[in-house]
Amino acid sequence: MGEQRLLEVENLSTSFTTEDGIVRAVSDVSFHVDRGEVLAVVGESGSGKSVMAMSLMRLLPKNAFVTGWASFEGRDLLSLSEAEMRKIRGRGMAMIFQDPMTALNPVFTVGNQIAEAVRVHQSVSKPLAMKRAVELLDLVGIPEPGQRVDSYPHEFSGGMRQRAVIAMAISNDPQLLIADEPTTALDVTIQAQVLEVIITVQRATGAAMLLITHDLGLVAGVADRVQVMYGGRVFESGDTRDVYYGGNNPYTRALMRSVPRLDERTSDRLSSVPGTPPSLIRLPRGCVFWPRCEFSEQVCRTTEPELIQCGTDHVSRCHFATTLPEFEYGARLGA
């Protein structure tokens, strides 16, 4: 087992002190990522999915307070010194951000930035690092990488920039890629291109991936396992099929049913979830989803449910996880 585990997180909680009160962005989250696997973290804004990733990278602002335990390749991430952490960032875990424009520095050429990323972790000469940059650009499908290496970020289109960001992320062969909404800012046809690059690269390097997204379609194709988050908590986690078809969690069910689908032939009403996600400053008592839940009962208002085992490696945070009515995924779709 130990060989397999790349990242193990237990009871991770992150809160921020703000002028309006304490924001409990992540509450008591535990999960693991095995070598080479793709774990998708799905949630809406305010679910804590991005903060969770930033907590692991230790890239949070000063007003953040993180507790819990996280082990990456056997090293305790949360107690490492900043210098040791820098060695892990990029080399052990690398990030792909949503906005490729802010992830690149506008005053340096793309090649320079990739070469720089290489040289932070490897003692290679500048020309050698530039050569590596060209190879990486080629790997992520940038045409004429030998010339484009000298371009500035603004000379790249959005899709090209995201490819460059991916090239930078894999420049030191990280064990774990953390991709935070990597395709959200892009056009539909470009999204498909970038997704193809990410998956190719992930398989070529054998890296594991933590894919953070709100896009249930993206997850359906690429994830081995899925973790659904809401109100800073893990609401459900399990193999992709189990989570999509199992129907063991009211929030996951509601999420699945509220998304219009491309293959939907009818125009019946969507089953929307009433209300809005909770404020992380004043979370509801009991289950944080109860005010919006179609199955909520008295117990939900008073007691927060634990994660309940629903199958092999499949857990759901609901008092009625195993007794919910049958769920027919895609029932709304026409023939």
Add this chain to the structure above:
Amino acid sequence: MERGWGPEMSVLSQSRPSQNGTPILEVENLVTHFPIRAGVLRRRVGTVFAVDGVDLHVYPHETLGIVGESGCGKTTLGRSIIRLIEPTAGVVRFNGEDVIGAEPKRMRELRQEMQIVFQDPFASLNPRMPVRDIIGEPLLIQGRTRKEVRPQVAGLLEVVGLSPEHGNRYPHEFSGGQRQRIGIARALALKPSLIILDEPVSALDVSIQAQILNLLEDLQDELGLSYLFIAHDLSVVRHISDRVLVMYLGRVAEVADRNELYDRPAHPYTHALLSAVPIADPDLERKRQRIVLSGDLPSPAHPPSGCRFHTRCPIAQERCTETEPQLREVRSGHWVACHFALGAGETLLARVEELHREVTVLAFDPIDTDNDGEAGHPVHSG
């Protein structure tokens, strides 16, 4: 028909629109170009061909969806129709009446009939005005007295699912979905018959998106509204539209009834676009063969010659680089601007193979049910 906003509002026609009868909105050869200026003297150095000859019709009680990627001109199109941007050329007729040539006084009256809802629920509400004033403003502009406006605003808030007490609050006190409701209430205030919805749900979380889509559908049934629904999300457009129009670089690529367009796309671009959208169903998604278009979207300042899509089209031929295809009806109500449109049931991949071309296909391995399922990997098919 007089519509009130009080609780006496009645349920009107629930039936789906028929496309017979006269269109409420007719757009012919609409062109909106923007000059690119540079230098101290602001000389014109180029042109953005944002909308470059678009024809469309919207029928009463109908939703026409407009999809396209960035730079296709869909937002400019919506704004040009109601003259928030003055079009360069073309005809817009509302109930048969010329909109582009309307005198300022008449235009102001016409604005009551055609309203717009914007994408960004943060930028579209003035942060310094209480919600009551935001929703009431169109009524005041159109000459209603403050006394008349107050109860109407309360009614409008209820119509969009907020309570009248919300009127005293400021926009920042609302969530994204609630702000979008406010924007919708403002658009409804003048009792328009056509609403241009410019990406109304794309800034919202999925659970909130469904609420707003349902609200829009209810309002349409209730009030007999016509919608021009502009979006980049093909799934949402399929859900809400009766007919769908696909734009590419300022031109119409294809227009057809919803299910006809999604089930039997004739334009290679539409086909590729549909293929690029993932479906939230693991078993289905891993059976699909998704075509990945190569290359980037060209800039609307330098549209390619001939068919604008030819630079990325996997089945383009000599003729496509020279002659711009015109919209032609391939099946009843199904119009496409392509020299080599796909037949009913013909897939783009089949056509590519027929032409012995290469294209990147994104396909994922099916899930191995006994654990250790590998994630998908893309294959290159030729």
Add this chain to the structure above:
Amino acid sequence: MTELKGRPDTPLEVEEAPMDEAEGLVIVSRSFGRQTWDRFRRHKLAILAGVVLLIMTISFWAAPALSPYGFEEITPDFNQGPSLEHPFGTDDIGRDLLVRTFKAGQFSLLIALLVAVLTTVLGAVVGAVSGYFGGAIDSFLSQVINLFLVVPSFIVLLVVAVKWGSNPTGIAVLLALLLWTSIARVVRGVVLQYKEQEFVLAARAAGAGSLRILWRHIIPNTFGPIIVNATLLVGVAIILESTLSFLALGVRPPTPTLGNLVDAAKGDIDSDPIRVLIPGGFVVLIALCINFLGDGLRDALDPTTRRVRE
């Protein structure tokens, strides 16, 4: 909305749940001004600066009014050090320095306020017109602004000050002409930013004309930046006026300003440093307070610090 309930294809009643209950909190409505004040209150230094400034302002007016001496009144005591009779001493022709110093504060402050008002009016009008109407008008006004920025205006000021700068109003007008461009540029930027905002488009879509849009939607949003910049300009004006008066190019005695008091006392800096230090200290204190106040206002009025739900 009640009519829409219970449609046959609706599996559960949606939408109708009151939003606040679902969120688990009820937000107390706070107006824009109220929020600004709440944010400003947190800046202890800005509050302190405001209070000090207020006390100074009151005393600038109160002290001369309560003093037995007029500020131009010559007493028989020449060149005296601080005493009970004359707490700040007297100058070389026997005028009471306490009264003169506070009166000088009055003049300096009035000049600075006049500068702030003039620059704001000129800058805001030029900036708003330039930004809103754009095109040729904007090109022309932008060139005018640039002209003011490239001309070595301080040298020009020194030259013109000799001719017109000797009275308080004259110097205020001159300083305003030197400083208005910064406000104009700020306002132009804000107007440019807001005129393309969707809420402005929405107003146009409803049939609103230019005047209404400027008045209801754009100008209110320029208040914040204008207030901040005008406040900071008061500080700049105080210092510039003092500098000019110190160089004997500004307001001439017997009208006292903080600058010409320092000028008058500079020969006595060894024997009687307090005569230089007191008016000089006031200049520094006023400028400092105004800068702290400006910083506090900037934070309080900056819409980006508005609270956002996580």
